[in-house]
Amino acid sequence: MPYTVGQVARAARVTVRTLHHYDEIGLLSPSGRTPAGYRRYEDADLERLQVIRAYRELGFPLEEIAEILDDPGADPLPHLRRQHELLTGRIGKLREMVAAIELAMEARTLNIELTPEERFEVFGDFDPDAHAEEAERRWGGTEAYRQSTERVGRYSKEDWLRNKAENEDWGRRFAELMASGAPADSPEAMALAEEHRQRITRWFYDCSYEIHTGLADMYVGDPRFTAYYEKIRPGMAAYLSEAIHANAINRA
Amino acid sequence: MPYTVGQVARAARVTVRTLHHYDEIGLLSPSGRTPAGYRRYEDADLERLQVIRAYRELGFPLEEIAEILDDPGADPLPHLRRQHELLTGRIGKLREMVAAIELAMEARTLNIELTPEERFEVFGDFDPDAHAEEAERRWGGTEAYRQSTERVGRYSKEDWLRNKAENEDWGRRFAELMASGAPADSPEAMALAEEHRQRITRWFYDCSYEIHTGLADMYVGDPRFTAYYEKIRPGMAAYLSEAIHANAINRA
């Protein structure tokens, strides 16, 4: 019971071209040909194709599949392990990218009217890798991280604009409070710190007090964030950081 | 202050070839050339390169970067959102692959001496997509899933052999119990069901009673798994499934 390319292609849900390709590179050559030169696949060929497709689904490159199949004594476990590592590595990189994109989106909320050029200028020698890695360390694989990933991706431009407005309003009020001379551990400062935390929870992820103090440290430790708050009002990064810590201690 | 390709390449940490490529495709052409034909990059070119690299770090294809940059009125937010979706989609696919690989590894424990061809034969018209999707639905993004992902990847061949030995030993004892005529909700059957659950916990992930009963349903519902248990002893899939349910009800 020989099959033609088209039949095999439909059965295996690949294109004819794919089968031609496998034939070209010697990964899967049909058992025979008709006098007219048509490829004739046998059942054994179909089985081999199944295996090939299975490995392909696992992300193996064709060459490696050929190695595995053509060396029946070879142990596929090392291949599987290598592939496993490789895939998890790639997943890690992609998650870093996602984190970086979210940062870029958030950056828009901080300075939404800037052109891309200008926005990147703000960050100066901004290194997305480093930041993404840091985000990954802190939130990677946690529930908070997934939450943020899911929600941030769905925000519309209007959402961002509302977010930005809220943010600016909060910034104004916080700057006023500083100007009034209230200490960073005053009830008013703590209230605004708490509002800051809840805004993050509403917009991004459940921001626990622990995470919040982590952010606070980042605001003074990471010049990109420091610069942002200092631009609203000099001294604000440190003042906010202190208020967040005071708030966390007081409520915990 | 014009720069040569080499200088720009070092400053931006890209290769000269990359700059040539960007020039070729018109993404970044130097402002001028020396009489000898050397590329002469100006500060503005450097800035553009910065932006290009930033977008590249986010995983944007060069063509799209060109679009964004050459249309200064365009809003990059939709691009960011699309890219965000695209990346999370890719992550999902990769995680499916990882799940499928883990399944393949686990399959080895069930029948470790088989050649790759034979192993895939066991699964018949096995569809990794469907199964991976199912695994994703059940475990995707959960702590259990991550645990398994991390641990499975590190197992050596010896680990798998130990796992296989344990597994076979348990299978023998379970088959004997069945032969003895003990009902599936007898204390002995429940004890072996519990052992089954703990083996999963030790080797793969914290297997709660809820997850365990989910597996039990799969053993009778999914012919691939049914076939595996039926081969040990006819009727075993249903018997084990019942024992697992009894065990879960009794301990909860």
Add this chain to the structure above:
DNA sequence: GGTCCCGCCTCTCGCTACGTGAGGGTCAAG
């Protein structure tokens, strides 16, 4: 002024896994 060497130039092929025609035979049905 000659020579040395580094850096620059422009090709051009190579990599993955096929997609997409171009141009032309083959086969079963009407």
Add this chain to the structure above:
DNA sequence: CTTGACCCTCACGTAGCGAGAGGCGGGACC
């Protein structure tokens, strides 16, 4: 004998460069 579905073999295109080949430019040293 024609039609239409199917098959064949080239052969180029894809993204984003890496890795040369073969040849010129420019500053330093003798």
